[in-house]
Amino acid sequence: MIHLRRTAAMLAMRHRSLRQQVTLLVGFLCFGLVCIVAAGAAYIAQSRVRGIVMANEAQQAAMIANILNRGMFERYREARNLAAMPALKTIWTGDPAGIRQTLERIQASYPDYAWIGYATPDGTVQAATQGMLEGQSVQARPWFQDGLKGPAVGDVHEAKLLAKLLGPAPNNEPFRFVDVATPVHDDAGLVIGVIGVHLSWTWADETRQSILGSQFYGEGRSIWILSTDGTMLLGPQIGSKPFSEEQVLSMRQAKAGAFEDGSGAGSMLTGFAAAEGYRDYPGLGWIVISRQPDSIAYAATRGIVWMIMGLGCAIAAIGLVCALFIGKSVVRPLQTIIEAANRIGRDPAITQLPRVTGSLEIVQLSSALRSLLRRAGAAEQQVIETSSRHAKDVSTLRHLAETDALSGLLNRRGFSLLADDAFSLYRRYERPLAVLILDIDFFKTVNDTYGHAAGDAVIRSVGAALTKALRTSDKVARFGGEEFVVLVHEVDAGGIITVAQNLRRAIEALTIEHQDHRIAVTVSVGGAMARRSDEDVQEVIERADSALYRAKAAGRNRVVIDGMQIQLASAVA
Incomplete structure (x- = not known):
């Protein structure tokens, strides 16, 4: 069977001109060498780039986790300082209007404080920014219960009643908050109330968007924030769990690292870092994910491969030029036909191909092309007439379809x-x-x-x-x-x-x-x-x-x- 195929290939090559044979052999050889070199370069470059990109993604996730930790530490510290500030000792037991004024000044200094309230030990909100929830009981709220015991931070959650009072969020998504609460003590050390702060979760989203929008963060990359059990807090499909429990546990144990996630439509190079708190801020166990499609990560690798391919093609072109030069004398009659064909339509004096002599194929080609030109001339005239009528009909119909008959205006x-x-x-x-x-x-x-x-x-x-x-x-x-x-x-x-x-x-x-x-x-x-x-x-x-x-x-x-x-x-x- 192999012998028959080889014989057929040899017979096919015998019916080709010398120029064709040399051109095909040189072209196949150059193309094969270029493919081998490009494949080797792609494998080496991709392996190295993969390691660099995954390390970079882990570093990016760690940087973002640090930003979140420091931001939450500042809010945590501000709440505690507010409760312990000596200058404010007399305010907490004073008029609710004075408390409200103090809280609103603090909110003005940091707009991401969606709500700040002061509740008495029985859970009644005595004063709050914009007067929201004043007089209502928050005794059953986790932040109040934890705040009675000491400084506390609550994980991301929705507050439907407060969301109704605040109105729609800027991104038209449900309001979500992070709670910070701390007790207020009198001079004797007794708890006289709890300060509760609802930090708008849009703060984290704005931080994420600012990083994604920077010139150093490439297209297609994404940042997610997961809760300690792997629930999506910030990113696509909030509330979902994009990773298995085993993966989440592994990330929490490793603290930081990177892996290749192939669970979606495309493979993603994924870095992660656990946000474990900062100084005395205990942290909420968030996991920061930084992802990048491998198709984008390997773009530089593809550039190298294409460069090698381009260089190989240039070498192949040089070989082809040599092959063409060798066969030039053999195919001169064909060149005559080509030159005449190129002048048709440009030179009014040339309307037909010349008759040439040479190999049987050249003679047959010349005869066939002359016959084709005669048929094409007749068909061209018919096409021109048909196209002209069609264009006029289309223009008329379009005008009628888009114009109001009474006023002559557009319809x-x-x-x-x-x-x-x-x-x-x-x-x-x-x-x-x-x-x-x-x-x-x-x-x-x-x-x-x-x-x-x-x-x-x-x-x-x-x-x-x-x-x-x-x-x-x-x-x-x-x-x-x-x-x-x-x-x-x-x-x-x-x-x-x-x-x-x-x-x-x-x-x-x-x-x-x-x-x-x-x-x-x-x-x-x-x-x-x-x-x-x-x-x-x-x-x-x-x-x-x-x-x-x-x-x-x-x-x-x-x-x-x-x-x-x-x-x-x-x-x-």
């Missing part, structure tokens, strides 16, 4: 295409974008009084007036009935009011003549500026539509912009 579909593109540019480059919705006031009265033909004339006149009053970069569309929508580019909050008022005044000053009647109309205008929180342009349109309803309710013929006081819009009107 809803045409506007949506432009608006989606504009919103994408806004999200990418933060170029200001706004939407205005105009509705003709008492349009039904126009139809009832003068007839639908007069209503159509009003629609056309209003559309023309809006187009004339807008910049060429702004687009106006009719969504149906008496409603018009305007897409305004490059305008700030003050400018959108000016644009809206200009449009309103243009319509107010418009006199429409229909038969023997002179019709005057006004419009109500609602508007909204695009915001980063908007998922798409439809949310901007919905807010503008809500503003339009407020303009209608406020008396019509006026402008209301979303997010501004209606008195301001009315005053400008």
